[in-house]
Structure formats: structure tokens, C-alpha cells
Amino acid sequence: MTASYTTLKMGAVAYAPKVITIWEGFKAHFIEQGLYFDYVLYSNYESLTEALMDGTVQLAWNSPLAFVRAELMARAAGQQVRSIAMRDTDMDVQSLLVVRADSPAQALADLRGQTLGFGAIDSPQATLIPLDHLRQHGLLAGQDFQPRRFDVLGGKHGDHIGGERLAAKAMVAGEIAASWMVAKNYLAFAAEGTLPAGTTRVLDTSQPFDHCNMTAGPSISAADAARFTEILLAMSWDDPLIRPLLELEGLKVWHPGRASGYEPLSRAVRDERFYDEAGRILAADYRY
Amino acid sequence: MPLVDLGRLGFDAGAHLLVKHGLAAVAVGESIRVSGQAPGWQAQLAAWCQAQGHALQTPTGWLRQPALLVRRGSAQAGRWRHAAVAGHSDASQPGAVAAQADPAWGLAARGAAVEAGAPAFAFRLQDKAEFWSDQAGDLYAQAVAAQWNADTDIDWDQAPEPPAVIEDAIVQVMTYMVENENAALIVPARFLGELHPHYRELQAALAIQVADEARHIDVFTRRIRRHGREPALSTAGGQASLHSLLAEKDFSVAGFLLSVLGEGSFVNLLQFLQTYAPDPLTRQICRLAARDEARHVALGMSHLLHRLKQEPDFRHRLAQAVEARHDALAGTSGLNEEVFDALILVGAGAMSADALALGSQGVQQLMQDMADGRYTKLVRLGFERGHAQELASLHTRNFM
Numbered sequence: 001m002t003a004s005y006t007t008l009k010m011g012a013v014a015y016a017p018k019v020i021t022i023w024e025g026f027k028a029h030f031i032e033q034g035l036y037f038d039y040v041l042y043s044n045y046e047s048l049t050e051a052l053m054d055g056t057v058q059l060a061w062n063s064p065l066a067f068v069r070a071e072l073m074a075r076a077a078g079q080q081v082r083s084i085a086m087r088d089t090d091m092d093v094q095s096l097l098v099v100r101a102d103s104p105a106q107a108l109a110d111l112r113g114q115t116l117g118f119g120a121i122d123s124p125q126a127t128l129i130p131l132d133h134l135r136q137h138g139l140l141a142g143q144d145f146q147p148r149r150f151d152v153l154g155g156k157h158g159d160h161i162g163g164e165r166l167a168a169k170a171m172v173a174g175e176i177a178a179s180w181m182v183a184k185n186y187l188a189f190a191a192e193g194t195l196p197a198g199t200t201r202v203l204d205t206s207q208p209f210d211h212c213n214m215t216a217g218p219s220i221s222a223a224d225a226a227r228f229t230e231i232l233l234a235m236s237w238d239d240p241l242i243r244p245l246l247e248l249e250g251l252k253v254w255h256p257g258r259a260s261g262y263e264p265l266s267r268a269v270r271d272e273r274f275y276d277e278a279g280r281i282l283a284a285d286y287r288y
Numbered sequence: 289m290p291l292v293d294l295g296r297l298g299f300d301a302g303a304h305l306l307v308k309h310g311l312a313a314v315a316v317g318e319s320i321r322v323s324g325q326a327p328g329w330q331a332q333l334a335a336w337c338q339a340q341g342h343a344l345q346t347p348t349g350w351l352r353q354p355a356l357l358v359r360r361g362s363a364q365a366g367r368w369r370h371a372a373v374a375g376h377s378d379a380s381q382p383g384a385v386a387a388q389a390d391p392a393w394g395l396a397a398r399g400a401a402v403e404a405g406a407p408a409f410a411f412r413l414q415d416k417a418e419f420w421s422d423q424a425g426d427l428y429a430q431a432v433a434a435q436w437n438a439d440t441d442i443d444w445d446q447a448p449e450p451p452a453v454i455e456d457a458i459v460q461v462m463t464y465m466v467e468n469e470n471a472a473l474i475v476p477a478r479f480l481g482e483l484h485p486h487y488r489e490l491q492a493a494l495a496i497q498v499a500d501e502a503r504h505i506d507v508f509t510r511r512i513r514r515h516g517r518e519p520a521l522s523t524a525g526g527q528a529s530l531h532s533l534l535a536e537k538d539f540s541v542a543g544f545l546l547s548v549l550g551e552g553s554f555v556n557l558l559q560f561l562q563t564y565a566p567d568p569l570t571r572q573i574c575r576l577a578a579r580d581e582a583r584h585v586a587l588g589m590s591h592l593l594h595r596l597k598q599e600p601d602f603r604h605r606l607a608q609a610v611e612a613r614h615d616a617l618a619g620t621s622g623l624n625e626e627v628f629d630a631l632i633l634v635g636a637g638a639m640s641a642d643a644l645a646l647g648s649q650g651v652q653q654l655m656q657d658m659a660d661g662r663y664t665k666l667v668r669l670g671f672e673r674g675h676a677q678e679l680a681s682l683h684t685r686n687f688m
Contacts, residue, residue: 089338092346094331183335190300197301202328205351237341238366240405252341252363 008224011048011057014041015159025245033231044155044288055219062215063157064124068266073279083213083257084229092208095125096186099178099203108137115146117167117179123158124265125182132268133206155288210261294324299332311360323355370404389414389486398486411484419539421591425489431496436576438507446568449515457633462508463519464627471530473501475546500580507573523624529686532613540595541609547588551581553658553687560654564635614682
């Protein structure tokens with residue numbers, strides 16, 4: 001495909017101030033390696049995905065949900081998107097259902113009729129994957145348990161972990177029977193003291209799923225996609241100038257992208273009626 | 289293969305330390321086995337390994353397996369690959385104190401491994417020759433041992449009120465001394481903030497010197513207030529003299545003017561007061577302060593001897609500094625009349641002709657002692673005798 005752009009652009013979502021530091025650093029490094037790209041920040045993943053699909057940007061640093069939506073939109077339009085790179089920390093991530101250590105619940109079934117805590121409405125790890133997990137085990141929201149959503153910053157697809165933290169606090173305080181969080185946040189919440197050591201218990205674990213990826217959109221040239229991937233994958237943790245960028249972005253190593261880890265989320269999106277088959281937003285109370 | 293058993297410990301309560309410890313015992317690329325009983329420990333281990341860059345083996349059904357394999361990753365080793373070792377904590381070890389401290393060593397403890405990529409700190413004083421003294425560590429230790437407490441080491445009740453005219457004189461001298469101690473505090477304090485922390489012995493010596501001066505300012509002020517008085521007079525000439533000290537940016541030159549010549553003279557002044565002050569309280573204060581000032585002189589001298597040994601030509605720079613300061617202050621009145629008269633009165637102890645004659649003699653002797661002290665130090669610093677005599681006489685008439 002012939003490139004229809006003059007400047008290669010990568011879009012990302014500004015979920016925190018550090019995002020600017022990260023992409024300024026990446027941009028400088030890429031220029032040093034001989035590839036110029038500009039980055040564009042969006043306030044939410046829905047606008048970013050639309051920009052990727054209409055060719056405003058050629059690349060998107062995507063949340064898993066944004067990738068699922070881009071795939072749906074591409075399929076409906078007869079186009080293609082590709083996951084070209086992922087962080088080591090994006091592969092085989094799991095969400096945990098956490099209860100207080102003294103909770104009588106020993107299995108999922110014991111939570112029937114209880115109130116369970118979730119993250120933001122668009123959080124893959126703290127809402128969509130957990131709802132799907134419970135559905136696969138015969139528990140439907142509103143029917144078999146009461147969902148309580150801790151909605152923080154819609155449109156950020158759960159990148160802002162505030163929702164998970166609020167849910168965890170409500171669980172610790174006994175306001176809800178259990179709460180969902182991604183495993184790395186379980187460790188982070190324990191380290192920061194939100195989860196007092198030894199007072200909580202992991203009741204259940206989701207199946208592994210993949211998190212963010214660098215998505216190449218329909219408009220990117222094969223050469224640009226290949227060069228961008230090559231420079232990204234060559235970023236080394238051992239390089240003291242690169243290491244701070246990788247630390248900020250939360251990885252040690254970039255891996256080639258894969259699309260195989262999004263199956264549980266795709267199913268959740270369909271079953272929970274978040275997007276339709278063409279990637280149009282269905283969730284009525286979704287604000288971003 | 290080593291086995292690490294987490295027991296019922298979860299990663300919310302420190303399980304990672306057991307895994308970390310286990311991995312530290314094997315080489316990068318080698319594996320350990322980890323077992324546990326805490327609910328969901330496998331998923332917690334997976335998240336921790338991922339964040340740390342270690343590889344967890346996840347065969348089918350791994351979430352229910354009693355033990356899992358973790359292969360040690362290279363991220364931790366990678367972080368320290370180009371780390372710099374900044375000298376050695378013990379200054380007496382060969383090569384412990386670098387001739388030039390790297391700005392990127394920053395605030396790290398001397399001897400620590402410093403990760404590459406740390407920000408470069410802008411410490412102006414990072415060339416050892418410009419400030420170092422091999423005695424700094426010992427002088428700091430002496431200073432720590434000799435610290436005194438103004439509340440418990442001084443008997444504030446041993447202060448019979450002298451005749452008003454003598455008390456006024458004491459208050460004037462103390463007022464002058466506070467002013468001088470302000471300079472003696474600020475000069476090392478400014479260099480302290482510019483000194484690369486790699487040179488920690490000097491850093492400590494300067495820091496305690498600053499603390500000494502703060503204590504002197506406190507006790508001199510309390511002495512002024514002992515019988516209900518307020519500080520007396522401060523002259524433009526006196527301040528001009530001190531102003532020229534604060535303007536000096538070179539550590540060695542500033543140390544030469546302040547510590548060696550200024551504080552050296554100050555020791556004589558304090559000894560004079562220790563001899564002539566009418567009340568035990570003032571004598572006690574001056575005895576304790578003189579002890580501190582002698583240490584400050586020793587630090588300044590030891591640095592200059594160190595620098596001149598490597599850079600004998602630096603003597604010219606020191607001589608120039610004395611001459612330049614003398615020229616700059618030529619248009620000022622030098623020691624203020626009030627201080628001079630006050631010293632005579634303290635030396636006299638009474639407002640009578642005989643007493644004043646003795647007081648005047650005492651002050652003349654003080655001037656001579658100060659000049660002799662400066663001369664001796666200049667000779668010790670390698671100045672030729674005639675030159676030393678000349679420079680000693682050029683020192684500011686303000687003493688400091």
C-alpha cells in the first residue's frame with residue numbers, strides 16, 4: 001500500500017502526565033536512529049481508535065480494548081490492523097478476585113447474591129474480563145450478584161488505576177464482598193498500604209490475557225511499520241539512556257506483537273455488549 | 289535445582305523477598321523452583337516475575353500446580369552493568385578519595401555503586417586540590433568530641449554585673465563579635481552547598497564549623513542580653529571588611545583570609561577577653577569559643593599546606609589576595625573606634641587613669657600577638673620571612 005501521509009504519526013492516550021515524558025523520550029531516540037515520527041495525544045482511546053482507522057495516525061499505542069475495537073472496525077471495513085510490538089508486561093496478564101482474609105467465601109459460588117467491586121466501565125482488567133470470567137462460571141451481573149462499579153476517568157480503558165484502588169478500599173472496608181484488580185496492582189496496592197499485608201486473600205484468578213500493544217493501522221506503509229518495529233524491539237534495558245524510558249513505560253523488553261491474547265476480551269466485549277460487530281459503542285452509560 | 293517454599297505467605301506480605309533471595313543465588317539464565325500454599329500465589333508470582341523481568345514457566349494447568357520454575361532474567365544485572373564505583377568509604381584506603389568527583393556520582397555515598405544515567409549534579413567544588421585536607425576527618429572527629437552545650441556547659445549565674453561603663457564595653461565587643469561570626473558562618477556555609485558530597489570528611493568539618501559559629505552567635509547574643517542590654521554599634525568600615533570576605537569565590541583564598549588570618553586573630557582576641565573580662569561568665573564563653581576557633585584555623589591551615597605542596601605557586605595568589613583586600617579597604621576606617629575603646633576599657637576594668645594605662649598596654653599587646661600569630665602562620669605556609677612580615681601587617685584592621 002502506498003503511504004497516504006507525509007509525516008509518520010503515532011497516537012497515544014494521555015492518561016497521566018508522564019505520557020509526555022515517555023513519548024518525547026521515544027521520539028528523540030527514534031530520530032537518533034534515523035526514523036522521524038510525531039506523536040499525538042488523545043484524551044481517550046475511542047478518539048484514538050477512530051484516528052487510527054481514518055488515517056490521521058498510522059500507529060496507536062493501544063489498550064487491549066482499543067485494539068479489540070480497531071480489529072472490529074477493520075474487519076467491518078475490509079481493512080487490517082496489526083499488533084506489531086508489546087511489552088513483556090503485556091503478555092499473559094491476569095486479574096484477581098480478592099476478598100478479605102476472614103471472608104467466609106471460599107469459591108466463586110459463595111459470592112452469589114453478594115456485591116462485587118469492579119473498576120471503570122471500560123477497564124479490561126477490572127471490569128470486562130472479570131464480568132466475562134464470572135459469566136463463564138455461571139454468574140451473571142444483576143442476576144447472580146450485584147456489580148458495583150468504581151468509575152474513574154472513562155475513556156482511559158482502565159489505564160488510570162484509581163477505580164481498582166477505590167474498589168479495593170471498599171472491599172477492605174467491608175462495603176463489598178470482593179473486588180477485582182489486575183495482579184500487578186494487587187502487588188502495588190499491598191506495597192502502598194491500600195491492602196494491609198496479610199489481610200486479604202485471592203479467591204479466584206482470570207485466565208491469562210494480553211494487555212497493551214503497538215497497533216499498526218491501515219494507513220501505514222510496510223517499510224515504516226518494519227522500521228518502527230525494528231527500532232522499538234532494539235531498545236535495550238542495559239542502555240542507561242533508554243532504561244528510564246522503559247521504566248516509565250513499565251517494561252524490561254519489547255516483544256514482537258501478537259493478536260492471540262485478546263480472545264477473552266473480544267468475547268467480553270460481545271457478551272457484555274460494549275461494542276457491536278463493527279466497533280460501534282453500545283454501552284449506554286459510557287462517558288469519555 | 290534450588291527450591292523456594294513460600295508457605296502461606298502471599299505477595300501482599302513480602303513473598304517476593306524469598307523469591308528474590310532465591311534467584312540471587314543462581315546465575316542469570318538459571319532457574320529455581322518456587323512452591324506455595326497462599327491462594328492464588330501462582331498468579332501473584334507471575335505478575336512479580338513479569339515486572340522484574342524473570343521468566344516464569346507456565347505449562348498447561350500451571351495455576352493449580354504446587355511448584356513452578358522461575359528463570360532468572362538479566363534486567364537486574366543490566367541495570368548495574370555500567371555502574372560506577374565512586375571511590376571507597378574509608379578515606380585512608382588508596383584511591384578512596386578521587387582527584388575529581390564525577391558530577392553523576394551525585395549524592396551517592398562514597399564507595400557506592402552508582403547506576404549509570406543518574407543526573408549530573410552541578411557542584412562547583414569537585415576538584416580535590418582546590419579544597420581538600422587530609423586532616424578534615426580527624427578535625428571533624430575532634431569537633432564532635434569538643435561540642436559544648438550553651439545551657440549546661442556555661443554557668444549563666446556567674447555573672448556579677450560589672451560597672452555600667454565596663455558592661456557597655458563588653459556589650460560593644462560582643463556586638464562586634466556577632467557581626468564577625470555571621471561572616472564566619474556564611475563563608476563555609478556557602479562553600480558547603482557547593483562542595484561535591486564525595487568529599488564527605490570536609491563536608492562534615494565545614495558543617496560542624498557552621499554549627500560552631502551558630503552557637504557562638506547565640507552565646508554572644510545571650511551575653512549581650514544578660515544584664516538587659518541590646519546590641520550596640522555596627523560600623524560601615526567593619527561591614528565593608530567582612531563584605532570583602534563574602535565576595536571571595538576561591539575556597540583556598542577565602543579560607544586563608546577567613547580561617548587562617550581572620551579566625552587566627554580572633555583566637556587572640558578571645559584569649560584577651562578570657563584574661564581581662566570582669567565576670568566569670570564572659571571568660572567561660574570566650575574560653576569555649578576560642579577552642580572552636582583554633583580548630584577552624586587548623587582546618588584552614590591543613591588545607592593550604594595540602595594545596596601549596598602540590599601547587600607552590602599558589603602562594604602568589606594568597607599574597608595578592610591580602611594585598612588586594614588591603615587596597616580595597618584602604619578607604620575604610622578599619623576597626624571601629626568604639627570596639628577599640630571598648631577593648632581598652634575591658635582591659636582596664638575601671639575608669640581610672642592607672643587602669644586605662646594598663647588597658648591600653650593590654651590592647652597593644654593584643655595587636656602585637658595578632659600580628660605575630662599571622663606572621664608565624666604565613667611562615668609555616670612557606671612565605672619568606674620578610675614577605676610574611678609585610679603581609680601580616682597588611683591584614684585588615686578589623687581583625688577578621
